Amino acid sequence: MSYIGTNDKQAQAMLDKIGVKSIDELFAPVPKEIQLTELLNLPAALDDISLQRHLRELASKNNNTEDNISFLGAGSYDHYIPPVVDDLANQSAFVTAYTPYQAEASQGALQAFYEYQTLICQITAMDVCNSSMYEAGSALAEAVLLARDVTSASKVIVTENVHPEYRSVLATYLSSLPMTIETIPRANGVTDMKMLGEKLDDDVAAVIIQQPDFLGLINQLDKIADIVRDKKALLIVIADPISLGLLKPPGSFDVDIVIGEGQPLGIPQSFGGPYLGLFAAKEKYLRRLPGRLVGATVDEQGNRAYCLTLQTREQHIRRERATSNICSNEGLLAIRAAIYLSAIGKSGLKQIANLCFQKAHYLANKISQLDGYELKFDKPFFKEFVIVCKKHSPAEIIEFARKAGIFAGVDLGRWYPELSDCLLIAVTEKRTKEQIDNFVEVLGQIK
Amino acid sequence: MNAQKEEKLIFEQSIEGACAANLPACDVPEIKPDYSIPPQLIAETAPELPEVTESQLTRHFTHLANRMMSVDANFYPLGSCTMKYNPKINEWAAGLEGFTNLHPYQHIDDVQGALELMYNLRKYLEEIAGLAEVSLSPAAGAHGELTSVMVIRGYYNDTDRQRDRILIPDSAHGTNPASCALCGMHTTVVKSTPEGLVDLADLAEKVDEKTAAMMITNPNTLGLFDSNITEIARILHDNGAQLYLDGANMNAIIGRVRPGDFGVDIMHYNLHKTFATPHGCGGPGAGPIAVAEHLREYLPVPQVERKDDKFILDYARKKSIGQVRTFYGQFSVLVRAYTYIRALGAKGIKQVCENAVLNANYLAKCLQTHYTLPYNLPCMHEFVISADRQKSRGVRALDIAKRLLDYGIHPPTMYFPLIVPECIMVEPTETETLETLDYFIETMQKIANEVISQPDLLHSAPLTMPVRRVDEVRAARQLDLRWKKEK
Numbered sequence: 001m002s003y004i005g006t007n008d009k010q011a012q013a014m015l016d017k018i019g020v021k022s023i024d025e026l027f028a029p030v031p032k033e034i035q036l037t038e039l040l041n042l043p044a045a046l047d048d049i050s051l052q053r054h055l056r057e058l059a060s061k062n063n064n065t066e067d068n069i070s071f072l073g074a075g076s077y078d079h080y081i082p083p084v085v086d087d088l089a090n091q092s093a094f095v096t097a098y099t100p101y102q103a104e105a106s107q108g109a110l111q112a113f114y115e116y117q118t119l120i121c122q123i124t125a126m127d128v129c130n131s132s133m134y135e136a137g138s139a140l141a142e143a144v145l146l147a148r149d150v151t152s153a154s155k156v157i158v159t160e161n162v163h164p165e166y167r168s169v170l171a172t173y174l175s176s177l178p179m180t181i182e183t184i185p186r187a188n189g190v191t192d193m194k195m196l197g198e199k200l201d202d203d204v205a206a207v208i209i210q211q212p213d214f215l216g217l218i219n220q221l222d223k224i225a226d227i228v229r230d231k232k233a234l235l236i237v238i239a240d241p242i243s244l245g246l247l248k249p250p251g252s253f254d255v256d257i258v259i260g261e262g263q264p265l266g267i268p269q270s271f272g273g274p275y276l277g278l279f280a281a282k283e284k285y286l287r288r289l290p291g292r293l294v295g296a297t298v299d300e301q302g303n304r305a306y307c308l309t310l311q312t313r314e315q316h317i318r319r320e321r322a323t324s325n326i327c328s329n330e331g332l333l334a335i336r337a338a339i340y341l342s343a344i345g346k347s348g349l350k351q352i353a354n355l356c357f358q359k360a361h362y363l364a365n366k367i368s369q370l371d372g373y374e375l376k377f378d379k380p381f382f383k384e385f386v387i388v389c390k391k392h393s394p395a396e397i398i399e400f401a402r403k404a405g406i407f408a409g410v411d412l413g414r415w416y417p418e419l420s421d422c423l424l425i426a427v428t429e430k431r432t433k434e435q436i437d438n439f440v441e442v443l444g445q446i447k
Numbered sequence: 448m449n450a451q452k453e454e455k456l457i458f459e460q461s462i463e464g465a466c467a468a469n470l471p472a473c474d475v476p477e478i479k480p481d482y483s484i485p486p487q488l489i490a491e492t493a494p495e496l497p498e499v500t501e502s503q504l505t506r507h508f509t510h511l512a513n514r515m516m517s518v519d520a521n522f523y524p525l526g527s528c529t530m531k532y533n534p535k536i537n538e539w540a541a542g543l544e545g546f547t548n549l550h551p552y553q554h555i556d557d558v559q560g561a562l563e564l565m566y567n568l569r570k571y572l573e574e575i576a577g578l579a580e581v582s583l584s585p586a587a588g589a590h591g592e593l594t595s596v597m598v599i600r601g602y603y604n605d606t607d608r609q610r611d612r613i614l615i616p617d618s619a620h621g622t623n624p625a626s627c628a629l630c631g632m633h634t635t636v637v638k639s640t641p642e643g644l645v646d647l648a649d650l651a652e653k654v655d656e657k658t659a660a661m662m663i664t665n666p667n668t669l670g671l672f673d674s675n676i677t678e679i680a681r682i683l684h685d686n687g688a689q690l691y692l693d694g695a696n697m698n699a700i701i702g703r704v705r706p707g708d709f710g711v712d713i714m715h716y717n718l719h720k721t722f723a724t725p726h727g728c729g730g731p732g733a734g735p736i737a738v739a740e741h742l743r744e745y746l747p748v749p750q751v752e753r754k755d756d757k758f759i760l761d762y763a764r765k766k767s768i769g770q771v772r773t774f775y776g777q778f779s780v781l782v783r784a785y786t787y788i789r790a791l792g793a794k795g796i797k798q799v800c801e802n803a804v805l806n807a808n809y810l811a812k813c814l815q816t817h818y819t820l821p822y823n824l825p826c827m828h829e830f831v832i833s834a835d836r837q838k839s840r841g842v843r844a845l846d847i848a849k850r851l852l853d854y855g856i857h858p859p860t861m862y863f864p865l866i867v868p869e870c871i872m873v874e875p876t877e878t879e880t881l882e883t884l885d886y887f888i889e890t891m892q893k894i895a896n897e898v899i900s901q902p903d904l905l906h907s908a909p910l911t912m913p914v915r916r917v918d919e920v921r922a923a924r925q926l927d928l929r930w931k932k933e934k
Contacts, residue, residue: 002795003534003723004802005880011802014809014881018824023801026808026825027703029672034709040702041574045792048536055786059545061560063553072550075773082468084501092519093512096533099729103917104909105852107454108511109728115457118929123494128928132730134586137773145629165773172747172769176600176631222487246480248490261773271561272551272774274586274731286926292729296930297922299914300907304453309922325625327589332727342457342497343467343504350493351470354480361483362475380483402554410552433474 070407073426085266089336103307110306113294116338123244124258125251126280130291132334133277136261137169147206147234161213164415189377210238216384225253245353266340276333290324355429356383366440384426467501526860526872529720537783551774562758565751576737577707582746583776589622591715591734601745610659618864643669660689666827668864680710697721699828702797722784733777802877803828817895829874844869850908
């Protein structure tokens with residue numbers, strides 16, 4: 001099998017037409033001494049049936065979140081994906097097209113991107129949104145590069161409760177640039193306002209807050225915005241899109257840039273990717289936005305039409321002066337997110353957010369009544385919370401629950417030594433009371 | 448395409464109270480959110496999202512899909528993008544529940560199948576590149592390119608800090624200089640010869656003790672394999688610099704030539720081009736990078752490794768540039784590429800490149816009677832023609848592109864590379880049939896005749912798409928980037 005479109009006889013006729021005797025002659029520009037004389041060392045080709053068997057075997061070596069009950073979060077969530085979202089997003093006309101450079105042949109994707117941009121602006125209450133980034137970590141790095149471009153300042157303030165992987169990606173992106181990252185430790189679980197105020201001088205390009213933060217906690221975004229307002233620094237908020245069915249949108253607090261992980265918007269967890277970086281901003285940063293933008297316009301007969309626009313911002317024109325090199329990124333997942341948000345709609349987003357909130361609080365309350373566990377922070381949270389495990393290590397609890405078909409949570413000791421006795425637990429709308437009660441029972445059984 | 452003249456926006460179809468998902472009622476005792484959350488942080492009203500029924504939603508996004516050209520429906524010879532057919536078994540594999548429903552922080556013993564797949568794909572890509580080690584982390588080609596420049600930067604931070612210049616050919620993609628600038632590196636342009644290859648004299652003059660690397664695409668964006676490639680590598684290596692390969696055009700050489708064998712130190716792949724993973728209207732793609740022995744320890748973390756009989760994610764690499772993305776890579780894209788390689792085997796992979804090159808040469812040969820072929824054949828997997836003859840009659844490459852739409856063909860890449868006037872860059876790929884190739888030739892000839900007989904027709908093309916020519920100038924001048932409710 002090689003998915004080749006022509007047979008040997010046709011290939012010979014084509015060679016005749018070209019005027020060469022063999023395929024080898026077509027490779028004449030490639031020096032003989034660098035051409036392989038043998039086949040690559042790869043496993044033998046598999047027929048379709050063997051290939052399916054092989055992949056099924058590989059997939060079945062994994063223990064998946066559908067066959068188990070998952071309380072894992074930390075940046076990837078087991079939210080409900082309506083089948084209609086899969087069906088519509090998997091249409092081959094979307095799957096097998098490329099970036100919509102030819103507007104007349106790509107109106108469907110362009111309109112979907114325009115709707116996506118609108119939907120993300122609606123949930124974040126921001127002015128403008130691009131048509132996708134890779135994922136949250138690199139979107140955060142791009143937001144900081146934008147802030148650097150605007151302010152010419154050299155420091156970034158980030159709180160310790162921003163996802164450790166996002167901070168790690170940011171550090172990588174900034175490592176070759178004259179920029180430093182200052183990390184503010186938490187005070188009583190959340191952002192230390194006093195230290196934030198003290199650190200916020202004229203050389204700060206951006207303040208980065210995650211809301212709800214990596215530990216699930218809700219920060220006083222209104223107060224943080226008050227501290228950052230009138231300072232040179234831009235306020236960047238990393239938002240969980242599902243939380244915006246319950247929480248006031250970042251745009252209502254004078255936030256400059258909102259980025260986020262779009263995975264909760266109908267995208268499978270897929271072992272961490274591909275995901276979708278959300279990127280929305282105030283109008284005044286429009287011409288500095290990384291990534292692609294779709295605008296509404298008309299065709300030459302005055303009919304409504306859409307196209308890629310402001311491409312002069314992009315690297316093929318700005319070249320060395322460009323602040324981003326991003327080209328194609330997550331188009332199909334932006335379309336998927338647009339379909340998802342349209343499917344659940346106004347009432348659905350509110351309902352899902354409320355279900356997450358209620359079920360997370362129900363579970364937190366139940367666990368804190370168990371002997372050997374308590375809630376780590378006495379702070380408001382949304383769908384995720386931290387428990388202290390007093391009798392057993394998080395690793396022991398994870399192992400015990402796993403044998404009962406439950407993915408108990410994420411061991412925080414990996415990133416935070418002071419939280420090495422803590423588990424981060426997430427609850428989505430998919431968890432039932434029965435599953436939650438069962439989890440509590442299992443936690444109580446650990447001897 | 449079977450599309451109406453206009454499709455209303457989803458927001459304009461809203462029916463109060465409609466919802467396309469049947470969500471559960473709350474089965475636990477409820478508390479008031481303001482019981483714990485400060486009231487000033489709670490939304491008073493829900494975001495103004497559209498409200499539609501499932502059938503409305505389905506009609507809408509089906510109508511939008513009908514307003515698209517795609518590889519599944521159309522010949523799509525977009526140069527440098529390798530729009531080959533994407534086998535359905537790859538989609539089937541990526542959709543397996545054991546792959547889609549995996550959380551990145553599951554217990555390591557619960558994700559052994561995923562890690563095994565990643566590890567083996569890593570090994571296959573190392574073999575195909577002829578290089579020492581592959582990282583699967585980067586999310587796209589441009590991201591792989593950026594990661595590569597970071598790796599080069601990391602290497603010289605350790606060994607020779609003054610090297611902060613990167614050489615790029617004048618035919619280079621615009622991401623090259625942008626990627627360098629993001630890493631605090633500067634770029635110097637190296638000229639091309641009239642034959643479209645790297646000018647060795649200019650290279651020798653520009654390379655010096657501050658040169659970190661040269662970024663090269665080979666075959667280049669003109670579809671030409673640079674026969675001097677080993678000499679280019681020698682000049683760079685003698686000066687202590689690295690040779691970086693933009694792997695956009697790997698479809699021309701996979702299975703027949705390995706970058707590691709012609710002196711490449713570091714390169715990126717585009718799995719969505721060479722390894723048949725779908726382009727999805729612009730992503731998700733994947734841009735793994737491959738490096739030679741001396742650059743291995745600078746690769747991003749985590750790396751998937753095999754330790755005894757177990758697969759692990761290794762974060763403990765002291766000299767690593769760090770993480771370039773959240774989690775581990777574009778996993779479901781990796782599943783598709785893995786499936787593709789396993790379906791083909793070594794022989795099949797070699798046939799891919801040979802037939803891609805055959806198809807391109809066949810098209811180029813047949814098109815040269817009506818269009819200018821600025822460079823001699825043979826070409827590799829793609830080639831450029833110039834519409835300079837047509838331009839002298841007042842018809843531009845853009846008009847030809849738009850007219851192709853009326854014949855059901857997605858246009859080739861236009862006006863790139865910049866060094867060829869009225870450039871049309873054609874990449875047919877190996878998956879097309881002779882019938883399709885001949886249809887393209889006939890159509891291009893027909894259009895060449897239309898240029899003479901009815902030039903106005905070309906200026907007003909396309910006539911059969913859901914919209915006529917789109918006013919891109921107005922889009923940029925009267926910016927409208929989101930729908931707003933009329934007050």
